[in-house]
Amino acid sequence: MIRKYLNSDKPKIIELLRKNTPQYFDSSEEKDFEYYLDNEIEDYFVCEVNSEIIGAGGINYFTEQNLARISWDMIDPNSQGNGIGKKLTQYRINHLKEKENIELIVVRTTQLVCKFYEKMGFELEKVEKDFWAKGFDLYQMEMNIKTNANNV
Numbered sequence: 471m472i473r474k475y476l477n478s479d480k481p482k483i484i485e486l487l488r489k490n491t492p493q494y495f496d497s498s499e500e501k502d503f504e505y506y507l508d509n510e511i512e513d514y515f516v517c518e519v520n521s522e523i524i525g526a527g528g529i530n531y532f533t534e535q536n537l538a539r540i541s542w543d544m545i546d547p548n549s550q551g552n553g554i555g556k557k558l559t560q561y562r563i564n565h566l567k568e569k570e571n572i573e574l575i576v577v578r579t580t581q582l583v584c585k586f587y588e589k590m591g592f593e594l595e596k597v598e599k600d601f602w603a604k605g606f607d608l609y610q611m612e613m614n615i616k617t618n619a620n621n622v
Contacts, residue, residue, distance in 0.1 A: 472561050475514035475526065480507055482523045483516070490544050494582055496603030506542060513565070514542070517558050524549040527558050529566065537574040538566050543583075559590050566615060573616040584609040 475483070484504065491497050507514075510530065517525035527543035540562055545555045566572050576595075577587050580602060584594065592611035601608030 471518050472515050472558060473518065475511065475516050475528075479516055479523060479526075483507065483526050486523065486526060486544050486546060489547055493547070494544070494580070496606050498603050503542060513562075515558065515561065517545075517554055519549070525554045525558050527562060529562055531572070533571050535574075536571055537576055538569070538572045540575060540577040543577075543579075555586060556590065559587075563590070563613070563615065573614060575613045575615055577611050579609050579611065581607045581609055584611065587611050 484500070484507075487495060487500060487503055491500070495503075506528075511528060512530050514528035515526065516523045524546040525544065528541040530539045530541050531537075532539065540559065543555065543559070545558075563575065566575055575592075577592055579587055581597075587609075588594070588611070590613075592613045595610045595612050596608070597610075598608040600606065
């Protein structure tokens with residue numbers, strides 16, 4: 471089940487980030503994530519199975535640019551490879567397709583996960599080495615949801 475994030479979910483979401491560190495996140499990113507949860511959430515969703523949070527991911531809006539950014543995606547390592555990430559990402563893409571003023575979805579990820587987003591229909595826009603932390607390069611990818619009718 472995918473539902474909106476609640477403030478009471480914060481400890482479980484922080485634990486989810488820690489489970490994905492250092493494989494997908496650098497330990498220095500935890501403070502940024504806590505700040506995001508406390509101050510920058512616009513839409514954030516969690517995926518639950520048997521009342522256990524196994525995934526999470528957000529959306530931030532830049533309506534003046536007609537774009538939205540998928541943000542802070544993470545899946546419990548024990549649930550990776552089971553389609554949870556795909557369902558959560560597609561849920562947010564569908565959510566954004568319903569918004570008249572959003573034309574472009576951007577995801578800022580790493581070299582570790584860019585192939586996943588490529589399979590979801592995102593195209594690589596730019597790369598910046600060691601952007602997030604040493605060994606964690608920025609792979610900025612985008613999907614035009616108004617002109618790309620072939621989205622997954």
